[in-house]
Amino acid sequence: MSNSERAKPSKASSKSVKATDARIRRTHERLGLALIELILDNPIDTVTVQDVLDRAGVGRSTFYLHYRDKDDLLWTQLEQFFEIMSNLLDSKKEVSRRVLPVREMLEHVGIENKIYRALADSGRLHDFFDLAQQYFARSIEKRLSGYRKLLNISGDELTARANALAGSYLALMRWWIDSKGKLPPQAVDDLFHGMVWKGLE
Incomplete structure (x- = not known):
């Protein structure tokens, strides 16, 4: 088997990567939307990461896997x-x-x-x-x-x-x-x- 053949991902693994990417994208969207909704009704500095997690329905460990803090999420948006x-x-x-x-x-x-x-x-x-x-x-x-x-x-x-x-x-x-x-x-x-x-x- 050649190196190029060995390196080529299978269709199954390609689908898995796409599904993972889609999940990550949806998580980002939920967190971003939750933050925007919260700061429309509350001063930014009073909004906590926990508020965002509760609104988005996302776990704390998932949040910190993608963002350092609330400001990181805000500037990313x-x-x-x-x-x-x-x-x-x-x-x-x-x-x-x-x-x-x-x-x-x-x-x-x-x-x-x-x-x-x-x-x-x-x-x-x-x-x-x-x-x-x-x-x-x-x-x-x-x-x-x-x-x-x-x-x-x-x-x-x-x-x-x-x-x-x-x-x-x-x-x-x-x-x-x-x-x-x-x-x-x-x-x-x-x-x-x-x-x-x-x-x-």
């Missing part, structure tokens, strides 16, 4: 959100001059702004924006790289501009939330991308 949002235009195969799905993000934030408020009340908003900046800057740089010849800018300048634009978007989002959505999400999307291309061109 936020990272997953930013990962989905920062790649949304690519996953939709959208061909446009949009560099971020601003409308979609604001529609989501508009529904979930209790989470934003909970982060603000707990003093975690700065960390939230730092995390968002990283994801959105990478997404903008990736989208703009397709226009690099048109823009005639170096790689370093592209990275710098992407970071500046991500910061501008987050400031705009903060204004939109604080103003209780004075403009419709589509109008904010148009405004942001108008500023993006006016500045670049």
Whole structure:
């Protein structure tokens, strides 16, 4: 028997791995949903790991197999959100001059702004924006790289501009939330991308 044949997993073991992965995914989803539900109704710092376990119906040993503590679970949930949002235009195969799905993000934030408020009340908003900046800057740089010849800018300048634009978007989002959505999400999307291309061109 060759090494490659010996290393090849059987169909049965492949199914077992997929089933295990699905179970882990469901556990993550239950824990994440439980935490979000709890912090919508309670200050974040008053929510305990035990509260999350009771709401999710998950054992303590299972929780600590995947997460260090409640904050680790919280930031994992936020990272997953930013990962989905920062790649949304690519996953939709959208061909446009949009560099971020601003409308979609604001529609989501508009529904979930209790989470934003909970982060603000707990003093975690700065960390939230730092995390968002990283994801959105990478997404903008990736989208703009397709226009690099048109823009005639170096790689370093592209990275710098992407970071500046991500910061501008987050400031705009903060204004939109604080103003209780004075403009419709589509109008904010148009405004942001108008500023993006006016500045670049």
